[in-house]
Amino acid sequence: MFDYSVIQFIQTYAHQLDKPLQIEILNLYKRFKRAPEFLQHRLGPLFMHTVKLSVIVEFEDMECQKQSVQQLQHSLTTNAHCQFKNQFSSVPCCSVDVTLAALADLFKSHSTVRKVHLNRQVxxxxxxxxxxxxxxxxxxxxxxxxxxxxxxxxxxxxxxxxxxxxxxxxxxxxxxxxxxxxxxxxxxxxxxxxxxxxxxxxxxxxxxxxxxxxxxxxxxxxxxxxxxxxxxxxxxxxxxxxxxxxxxxxxxxxxxxxxxxxxxxxxxxxxxxxxxxxxxxxxxxxxxxxxxxxxxxxxxxxxxxxxxxxxxxxxxxxxxxxxxxxxxxxxxxxxxxxxxxxxxxxxxxxxxxxxxxxxxxxxxxxxxxxxxxxxxxxxxxxxxxxxxxxxxxxxxxxxxxxxxxxxxxxxxxxxxxxxxxxxxxxxxxxxxxxxxxxxxx
CATH class of the missing domain: 3.40.50.200 (Peptidase S8/S53 domain)
Known part of the structure; x- marks a missing residue:
């Protein structure tokens, strides 16, 4: 079930996850896979709900950003491991810390999300x-x-x-x-x-x-x-x-x-x-x-x-x-x-x-x-x-x-x-x- 949930997530939302973010999720997943097999069914929900990713959420345009950000801020407050960080005013983006479970919810509830980027190092x-x-x-x-x-x-x-x-x-x-x-x-x-x-x-x-x-x-x-x-x-x-x-x-x-x-x-x-x-x-x-x-x-x-x-x-x-x-x-x-x-x-x-x-x-x-x-x-x-x-x-x-x-x-x-x-x-x-x-x- 653990394998299925993570791999299915990446396959389902591959077109909205930039390549570095896909790689980061897979690397985190591989670390969890080192645990004994009998623990895997417990690790699945833990992985999906507690592992935090720092990302940049890109919306379709500035108008979509205005409509979605307030809703997004509210939805993230229900998860202790998520945090809304910054809303950009010049580009249709915001930065957030999210779990995979919260990210899946984001895609389901916000059709205006164009792409989610790993907050990669510069x-x-x-x-x-x-x-x-x-x-x-x-x-x-x-x-x-x-x-x-x-x-x-x-x-x-x-x-x-x-x-x-x-x-x-x-x-x-x-x-x-x-x-x-x-x-x-x-x-x-x-x-x-x-x-x-x-x-x-x-x-x-x-x-x-x-x-x-x-x-x-x-x-x-x-x-x-x-x-x-x-x-x-x-x-x-x-x-x-x-x-x-x-x-x-x-x-x-x-x-x-x-x-x-x-x-x-x-x-x-x-x-x-x-x-x-x-x-x-x-x-x-x-x-x-x-x-x-x-x-x-x-x-x-x-x-x-x-x-x-x-x-x-x-x-x-x-x-x-x-x-x-x-x-x-x-x-x-x-x-x-x-x-x-x-x-x-x-x-x-x-x-x-x-x-x-x-x-x-x-x-x-x-x-x-x-x-x-x-x-x-x-x-x-x-x-x-x-x-x-x-x-x-x-x-x-x-x-x-x-x-x-x-x-x-x-x-x-x-x-x-x-x-x-x-x-x-x-x-x-x-x-x-x-x-x-x-x-x-």
């Missing part, structure tokens, strides 16, 4: 940059562009209040520990913030980001180990959309996402909830830059949400520490390659991503575990498409400082048209080429 993507992309001295109308007046939201592990960002961390929100003051217990987010907007104050200007006067908003969606979930990252992106609705005169202009998870194979790319929410941000007027991933040199390894055909997906270039010579430059071996599972050419472009020196978050997880990467009391060296992405975000800030009314699609077009191609390149490896601030602006 990871920070880790494995002489600014002059090499000609972003260190961009002058227009006799003014040097610095990103002043532009705000970049770094959705990551947090932001440490480093001296190179002094006075420019204008907001901070924490979806992991719910703290209000800026901090970074991992170090990854601080490094990314510095690559985008550090001003080099602690190094006499030596180690500065692409937009050294841009503002930073820290959105902590990943924990001390650099891990988060579909839910926390979606909450972070949605918070940015809501922030702009509430602050129309001082909005977030750019989102930098140096994170990702393996893409799931849906019928179309925007069936992925992560892709849905970043595309909502894009459509609301926020330029979104996302890391391609660090699973190269294999093809078809672009991570989600970088698989989106709308946002800017950034791969990593190894510039061999040469500022003005392109001939020896190559795509970093770790940088993920396209095409996406949907046949889209990705990444869109490359930015420096090897041995990038940026801000150190003292006593953070990376600072302690990789102390050999310390370059200076205030700086740290890391490699990855995580580092390339905020450099791109910083260059976008320069573009928007000069052309404040550019729409996200126009920014993307100018970035791609301004790249440098120095040899016959594979577009699913190099994208349109190597980012160049002067050309794009």
């Amino acid at each position: 990871q920070a993507l880790l494995d002489h940059a600014i002059p090499s992309v000609q972003a260190d001295h961009v002058v227009r109308n006799n003014n040097q562009l610095t990103g002043q007046g532009i705000t970049i939201a770094v959705i990551d592990t947090g932001v440490y209040p480093h001296s190179d960002l002094e006075g420019r961390i204008v907001h901070f929100v924490d979806f992991i520990n719910r703290r209000s003051a800026p901090y970074d217990d991992n170090g990854h987010g601080t490094h990314c913030a510095g690559a985008a907007a550090g001003n080099g104050a602690a190094s006499g200007g030596t180690y500065k980001g692409a937009a050294p006067k841009a503002n930073i908003i820290g959105v902590k969606a990943l924990d001390r180990l650099g891990a988060g979930s579909l839910e926390t990252v979606m909450q972070g992106v949605e918070w940015c959309i809501e922030y702009n609705r509430n602050h129309p005169n001082n909005p977030i202009h750019v989102i930098s996402l140096s994170l990702g998870s393996p893409p799931q194979r849906f019928k179309e790319e925007n069936a992925d909830p992560m892709v849905q929410v970043v595309e909502r941000a894009w459509q609301s007027g926020i330029v979104v830059c996302a890391a391609a991933g660090n699973s190269g040199p294999r093809d078809r390894t672009i991570t989600s949400p970088g698989i989106s055909n709308e946002i800017i997906t950034v791969g990593a270039l190894d510039d061999r520490n040469t500022q003005h010579t392109r001939q020896d430059d190559v795509a970093a071996d770790f940088s993920s390659r396209g095409p996406t599972p949907y046949g889209e050419t990705k990444p869109d472009l490359l930015a420096p991503g090897v041995n990038i020196i940026s801000l150190r978050a003292p006593n953070s997880y990376l600072d302690r575990s990789q102390s050999s990467r310390r370059v200076h009391p205030s700086y740290f060296s890391l490699s990855g498409t995580s580092m390339a992405t905020p450099i791109c975000a910083g260059i976008v800030a320069l573009m928007l400082e000069h052309h404040p009314h550019l729409a996200p699609n126009e920014v993307k077009e100018k970035l791609k048209n301004g790249t440098v191609q120095w040899k016959d390149i594979n577009s699913n490896l190099y994208g349109s080429g190597y980012i160049n601030a002067e050309n794009s602006i």
Whole structure:
């Protein structure tokens, strides 16, 4: 009976359970199957009514979500092992903790449920940059562009209040520990913030980001180990959309996402909830830059949400520490390659991503575990498409400082048209080429 109930559940609702969730249920089921056979009939009901799954419920549309959420909240209160967690306002989704029995009831009583997704893990993507992309001295109308007046939201592990960002961390929100003051217990987010907007104050200007006067908003969606979930990252992106609705005169202009998870194979790319929410941000007027991933040199390894055909997906270039010579430059071996599972050419472009020196978050997880990467009391060296992405975000800030009314699609077009191609390149490896601030602006 135990075998029948679980297998029947998966077979009955396979079209509404995403593949990772099906695998998770089967893995949990296999653990229960190790128990003696004479206990199996008792374990069936126990398994169905007590084993808890963290999921994202996707409805057919926003109207269906409004109609169903209140009913869903009420029904979950009758089960001690279930909990309604979060309702999203930009995409027709909510996050819940449910048992298999409650999930079966959900499918039976809510015909508007399109898909249930495992609240899968999302990871920070880790494995002489600014002059090499000609972003260190961009002058227009006799003014040097610095990103002043532009705000970049770094959705990551947090932001440490480093001296190179002094006075420019204008907001901070924490979806992991719910703290209000800026901090970074991992170090990854601080490094990314510095690559985008550090001003080099602690190094006499030596180690500065692409937009050294841009503002930073820290959105902590990943924990001390650099891990988060579909839910926390979606909450972070949605918070940015809501922030702009509430602050129309001082909005977030750019989102930098140096994170990702393996893409799931849906019928179309925007069936992925992560892709849905970043595309909502894009459509609301926020330029979104996302890391391609660090699973190269294999093809078809672009991570989600970088698989989106709308946002800017950034791969990593190894510039061999040469500022003005392109001939020896190559795509970093770790940088993920396209095409996406949907046949889209990705990444869109490359930015420096090897041995990038940026801000150190003292006593953070990376600072302690990789102390050999310390370059200076205030700086740290890391490699990855995580580092390339905020450099791109910083260059976008320069573009928007000069052309404040550019729409996200126009920014993307100018970035791609301004790249440098120095040899016959594979577009699913190099994208349109190597980012160049002067050309794009």
